[in-house]
Amino acid sequence: MDILLQQIINGLVLGSMYALIALGYTMVYGIIQLINFAHGEVLMIGAITSWSCIGMMQEAMPGAPGWLVLLIATIIACIVAAALNFTIEKIAYRPLRNSPRLAPLITAIGMSILLQTVAMIIWKPNYKPYPTLLSSDPYHLGNAVITPTQIMILVTTVVALAAMVYLVNYTKLGRAMRATAENPKVAALMGVKPDMVISATFIIGAILAAIAGIMYASNYGTAQHAMGFLPGLKAFTAAVFGGIGNLAGAVVGGVLLGLIEAIGAGYIGPLTGGLLGSNYVDIFAFIVLIIVLTLRPSGLLGERVADRA
Amino acid sequence: MNQGNKKVSWLIGGIVLLVLPLVLQYFGNAWVRIADLALLYVMLALGLNIVVGYAGLLDLGYVAFYAVGAYMFALLASPQLSENFAWFSAHFPNGLHLSLWMVIPLALVLAAGTGVLLGIPVLKLRGDYLAIVTLGFGEIIRIFMNNLDHPVNVTNGPKGIGEIDSVKIFGLNLGKRQEIFGYDISSVTLYYYLFLALVLITILVCYRLQDSRIGRGWMAIREDEIAAKAMGINTRNMKLLAFGMGASFGGVSGAMFAAFQGFVSPESFSLMESVMIVAMVVLGGIGHIPGVILGAVLLSALPEVLRYVAGPLQDLTGGRLDASILRQLLIALAMIVIMLLRPRGLWPSPEHGKNFPQKV
Numbered sequence: 115m116d117i118l119l120q121q122i123i124n125g126l127v128l129g130s131m132y133a134l135i136a137l138g139y140t141m142v143y144g145i146i147q148l149i150n151f152a153h154g155e156v157l158m159i160g161a162i163t164s165w166s167c168i169g170m171m172q173e174a175m176p177g178a179p180g181w182l183v184l185l186i187a188t189i190i191a192c193i194v195a196a197a198l199n200f201t202i203e204k205i206a207y208r209p210l211r212n213s214p215r216l217a218p219l220i221t222a223i224g225m226s227i228l229l230q231t232v233a234m235i236i237w238k239p240n241y242k243p244y245p246t247l248l249s250s251d252p253y254h255l256g257n258a259v260i261t262p263t264q265i266m267i268l269v270t271t272v273v274a275l276a277a278m279v280y281l282v283n284y285t286k287l288g289r290a291m292r293a294t295a296e297n298p299k300v301a302a303l304m305g306v307k308p309d310m311v312i313s314a315t316f317i318i319g320a321i322l323a324a325i326a327g328i329m330y331a332s333n334y335g336t337a338q339h340a341m342g343f344l345p346g347l348k349a350f351t352a353a354v355f356g357g358i359g360n361l362a363g364a365v366v367g368g369v370l371l372g373l374i375e376a377i378g379a380g381y382i383g384p385l386t387g388g389l390l391g392s393n394y395v396d397i398f399a400f401i402v403l404i405i406v407l408t409l410r411p412s413g414l415l416g417e418r419v420a421d422r423a
Numbered sequence: 424m425n426q427g428n429k430k431v432s433w434l435i436g437g438i439v440l441l442v443l444p445l446v447l448q449y450f451g452n453a454w455v456r457i458a459d460l461a462l463l464y465v466m467l468a469l470g471l472n473i474v475v476g477y478a479g480l481l482d483l484g485y486v487a488f489y490a491v492g493a494y495m496f497a498l499l500a501s502p503q504l505s506e507n508f509a510w511f512s513a514h515f516p517n518g519l520h521l522s523l524w525m526v527i528p529l530a531l532v533l534a535a536g537t538g539v540l541l542g543i544p545v546l547k548l549r550g551d552y553l554a555i556v557t558l559g560f561g562e563i564i565r566i567f568m569n570n571l572d573h574p575v576n577v578t579n580g581p582k583g584i585g586e587i588d589s590v591k592i593f594g595l596n597l598g599k600r601q602e603i604f605g606y607d608i609s610s611v612t613l614y615y616y617l618f619l620a621l622v623l624i625t626i627l628v629c630y631r632l633q634d635s636r637i638g639r640g641w642m643a644i645r646e647d648e649i650a651a652k653a654m655g656i657n658t659r660n661m662k663l664l665a666f667g668m669g670a671s672f673g674g675v676s677g678a679m680f681a682a683f684q685g686f687v688s689p690e691s692f693s694l695m696e697s698v699m700i701v702a703m704v705v706l707g708g709i710g711h712i713p714g715v716i717l718g719a720v721l722l723s724a725l726p727e728v729l730r731y732v733a734g735p736l737q738d739l740t741g742g743r744l745d746a747s748i749l750r751q752l753l754i755a756l757a758m759i760v761i762m763l764l765r766p767r768g769l770w771p772s773p774e775h776g777k778n779f780p781q782k783v
Contacts, residue, residue, distance in 0.1 A: 149551055206759055213766030216481070216705045223698055224758030231751045235744065347558075347694075354555045393570050400559030404544060407556055411547045 120258040121380040122373065127264045127333065129372020130271035134326040135349030136356070136364035137278060138319030144295040144359035145315055146211070151222040152202055153323055154346020155229035156195050158339060160324025161331040162233060164191035165242050172245070180247030188328055192321045198229075199320030200313055208309070233339040241338045244331040267329045274325060275365060278318075282361060287314055295359070344396075351399050355406055357416020366414060374398050444615040445608075455611040459683060461724040462618035463676045468703040468719035469625050469712065470672025475701065476710035477638060478665035479645030481554040484541075484561025485700050488670040490568060490692035491537050492530040492677025494578065497687045499529075500588040507576045523592045523617075526678050534674020535667040542666035546659055549648075561697055568689040583688025590617065590682045598685075614683050621679065625672055629712050632668070641665055706761055708768030717770050725757075726750045 135157060142150045167187035171178060206221040248266060252259035282288035290311045293301035298308045330345055331337040348371065356367025378398040382390050406414060447454040471485045498504055499519045505512035521529070545556050572580030589598025589610070597613040632638045640661045643651035652658050681687045699722060707718020729750045737745055744752075761769060 143551070147551075149554065206763070209763055210766055213762075214709070216475075216701075216709060217762045217766040220702050220705050221759045221762045223702060224755045224762070226755075227751060228755035228759065231748055231755060234748060235752075347562075351555060351559070354552060358551065391570070394566060397563055397566050400563050403559050404556055407548055407552055408544045411549075411552060413552075 117380050118377070119256060121376045123255070123258055123260050123264065125373035125376030126369065127267050127372070128376055129352075129369035130268055131326050131329050131333070131345065131368075132349045132352045132372050133365045133368030134271055134274060134322045134329075135345055136353040136368045137275075137361060138322045139350050139353040140356075140358055140361060140364040141291070141315050141319055143353065144361075145291065145298075145312055146207070146218075147215070148207060148218050148222065149350065150207075150319075151219070151346075152206075152225035152229060153319065153349070154342030154344075155226050155233075156199050156202075156320050156342070157323040157327035157330070157345060158233060158337075158342030159198055159229060159327075160191040160195040160320075161244075161327035161337045161341060162237055162242070162339070163194045164188060164324075164328045165244055165331065165337045166237075167191065168245060168247070180249075184247045184328075184332075188325065191328060192324045195320040195324035195327075196317040199316045199323075203313060203316040208312075230339050230342075237339060239339060241336045244335050244337050246332070246335070248332075263332050267333060270325060270329065274322060278322075278361065281318070287311070291315060348399055351403050354413055355403050357413030360413070360415045363413055363415035370414075371399055371402070374402055440619060444612040448609060448612055452609050452611050455609065455615055457724050457727040459611055459614050459618055460727070461720050462615070462622050463680055463683075464700070464703065464723035465622050465716050465719040466618075466625050466672055466676040466679075467700050468707070468715050469622075469629050470669045470676070471700050472669075472704050472710065472712070472715045473629070473632065473641075473672070474665050474669035475704055476715065477633065477641040477645065478662060479641075480662065480665060481550065481557075481701075482666075482669070483554045483558035483694070483697050483701060484564075485557075485669070485673060486692045486694070486697040487541070487561040487564040488534040488538060488673030489677040489680070489696070490564055490689075491534045491670075492674035492679075493681040493687045493691070494568065494584075494677075495530055495533050495674070496526055496678040496681040497584040497587050498577075500526075500682070501584050501586050503579060503584045520588055520591070523590050526590070526682070527621075527675055530674040530678035531671040534677070535671040537674075538666040538668075538670025539663050541670075542663045546662055558694065558697070561692075561694060565689050565692050565694075568692070578689075581689060583686055583690070585686045587681050587685045587687070589685065590614075590679070592617070597682075614679075618679060621675065626712060626716075633712070637661070637664065702758055706758065706768060708771040711768070711770060711772035714768050714770035714772065718768070721757075721769075722754070726754055729753055 135153065138153055138156075139150060142148060142153070164184075164187040167190050168183055171183050171186065202225055206225050207218050210218040210221060246263065248262040250261065250263075252261045253265075280288075282291060290301065290306045291314070293304065293306050294308050294311045301311075302308055326345070326349075327342070330341065349368065352367035352371045353364045354367070355371060356363025356365070358364075375395055375398050379395040382394060410416070444455045444458060447458060467485070467489060470488075471482065474480050474482045474485070499521060505515065541557070541560050545553055548556055568578045569581055571578040572582070578584065589596060591597065595601070595613075597617060598610050600607060600609045601613065640651070640656045643654065643656055644658055644661060648658060680691070703718040703722045704715050705718070706722065707716065708714020730746050734746065736749060765771075
């Protein structure tokens with residue numbers, strides 16, 4: 115029972131990070147039907163930028179409280195990631211808006227490799243120890259533990275999700291985003307500027323990714339130029355799992371995926387009599403995905419718009 | 424171009440392809456190796472082109488079939504199985520030493536079977552949903568290869584399988600250098616001719632497929648699946664056939680890769696590899712055989728060549744930009760720039776309106 119509670123906590127933490135990244139994927143997909151392969155790299159740039167900022171601040175003002183340093187670093191990382199994603203969209207995706215569907219996919223892959231390489235040149239390929247800025251004394255829940263960093267991750271996710279719900283459902287920009295996702299041409303006739311909406315979507319997605327990247331780095335204690343790949347892949351899986359293009363689906367998919375992985379990792383050894391170990395944990399994401407999509411080809415909460423793709 | 428000119432250019436092309444490795448040999452075997460690998464990638468890209476280019480099914484896990492072929496040959500032609508399974512060493516004390524005529528059909532059938540198996544559950548999926556599921560399949564296969572070293576050691580895990588036999592045809596061992604008319608021909612050159620023959624067969628099969636009823640059926644599905652169904656095309660069987668046929672090329676080139684390298688490990692079959700093969704197809708000109716070949720040669724050979732050119736640049740930048748980083752940088756830039764300048768690929772198919780479906 116204790117393992118279960120612990121794995122549920124770990125799963126929720128992991129899942130909330132996936133959910134934040136998946137939101138960025140799903141918003142971009144919903145509007146321009148592009149699998150933004152470089153999204154994971156935006157996450158990585160966010161995380162490494164914040165690492166650099168933290169290092170500089172700790173040198174400049176050694177006595178500053180951890181939460182303040184983390185907050186400032188997060189804001190700077192968000193700005194950098196947003197500017198980066200805005201630029202990527204402008205130079206690599208926008209010119210290809212009316213090209214065959216696979217062309218922007220290839221530039222996205224190119225961007226992903228490019229960003230990794232550039233990060234490797236700027237920051238060197240080694241693993242960077244990411245400092246624990248919040249207190250590391252865990253809280254006890256029965257026999258399970260939860261660290262302040264994990265609590266911060268959960269709280270931040272809830273706040274970010276609430277902000278997203280408000281943004282998409284109750285603001286002018288949100289309405290413009292939904293309209294553009296539905297039909298860019300008609301939206302343009304109604305006075306929405308699709309190009310601006312798309313830029314805004316990329317900026318918001320980048321901010322969510324940067325926040326997720328910082329969480330990822332704080333949770334695992336390292337940052338590196340290749341760190342964006344796996345969370346990016348998992349988050350995309352989560353987005354498809356929930357029904358790509360659907361915001362609630364991204365959150366549900368992300369959290370479920372995190373839970374499945376954590377619980378699977380905790381129980382696969384005992385269940386299979388030691389035949390399969392926790393090194394198979396990455397398989398769960400894909401097996402669940404295949405089962406769900408076989409039964410529901412448009413994801414858990416997706417609409418039946420099979421012809422869209 | 425009239426008929427006579429065409430024949431002459433074919434002839435010249437043929438002679439160049441035949442002489443190429445002999446010339447490259449003078450500059451060192453490394454250059455011939457590059458040509459060999461480029462040929463393997465041409466085969467892979469042509470195989471994927473059947474799935475993506477003809478049938479319009481975006482497959483991001485194509486490397487799984489490459490892996491199936493490679494591991495099949497690695498297991499059958501190395502001491503791995505006899506060292507770990509008593510049954511195997513009892514029945515084949517000297518190990519299996521299959522000839523090429525057994526390896527190719529086996530790899531083909533096994534990979535095609537895997538392709539069909541993969542195809543069954545994803546028949547209903549389209550576009551990006553299909554892409555992510557195939558990507559998942561590729562990863563599942565890679566994870567198993569990486570972890571199947573305990574409790575029973577099948578794949579030797581991340582360490583990979585070594586000591587793989589080289590290919591033998593007609594008693595000729597391609598792994599050893601040969602002397603023909605006093606002329607020294609290295610092992611990589613012998614492989615070059617084998618791969619070239621396989622690539623030529625692949626190209627022939629692709630052209631025949633493209634003009635056949637099956638090829639037309641695939642293209643009909645690519646353009647409009649519902650209409651194709653209404654016209655009496657059995658879309659289910661045709662899609663499975665596309666997966667199977669595409670996979671079979673991947674399996675054969677995988678087996679060849681294993682024999683050529685003498686070593687396989689899960690590292691050679693990462694997602695990035697799948698992505699690169701998709702990039703070759705799209706960059707060259709999706710659905711267009713010469714374009715796909717061009718894309719494959721460019722993306723596989725160019726980075727290797729850059730490795731040699733990168734030395735001086737590395738000195739210029741004080742060692743900060745080493746050869747592998749520079750190479751990666753240039754691949755990425757090439758992918759972006761080529762797509763921006765030529766969104767339909769470097770050498771797109773001349774027929775308009777037959778390309779990949781555009782978004783509505």
